[in-house]
Amino acid sequence: MSLLSEQGSASENQPGAPSILESLELSEAALEGLRLLVVKLEPLLAGDRLSRLVDLMSVATDIVDMSDSYMVEKLANVFEEGTSAAWLAGNAARVASAQVSKLSEPPSLIRLLRMTSDSDVRRGLAFALEFSGALGKQLNHGVTNHLED
Template sequence: MNMPEDVSATPGYSALMARLQPLIDGGRLDNIVDLLSLVSDLIDLLDAATVEKLANVFEEVTASGWAAANTLRMTRAEIMTQGKPPSLYALLKLLNEEDTRKGVAVVLKTLNVIGRQL
């Protein structure tokens, strides 16, 4: 790129320096340069396989969040239609249902795995 010998005399350079001077004085320009370096390093590190893995993780987290929110909405709607809270006997009776036992087993197994990792 051909640059004039005295770049500092151009109006564009003067305008740019006037804009950058507060960032330079406050040391914030260093932060911007560091951020650009970090982004550049990440681009160098991310190959197609890593991007695909990250996309899959994002998709799984999104799907899990959607499923959990949907389950909570359905459960809340069912409870609200009953009008009054279920009795203790009704709750114990709910434990006898196969789906409830599966759900409790998932929760307990999840806690078991978390406990092993601690």
């Protein structure tokens, strides 16, 4: 038995009182739609899952309420920086992959040392070493917030 029919029958015990369905003054198609909606909601109500959905919507509205223009701007900057870093890494990986695929065999140690005469290679190695140092420092001393104002 559905929720609407239970509530409707409860008011039938009181003589002269209209049922909930009758008091809504909806068309028959609208009432049928409500009945179908209640049938779909009954498992959510029985398993207390509907309250979880309501809690989730409450959290979403709290986030919207908390998001002022400063927070939105800061999040946009973080997104832009992250996208830029991903784009840069993707482009570098494509270029390096294309150059390595041209090699018929892996470079020798002497060839690798000769590659360091290129300033771009040295710049990339310096970045990799600095990145490794910063990562090691954070792993050793805990993560610090680099996104502060």
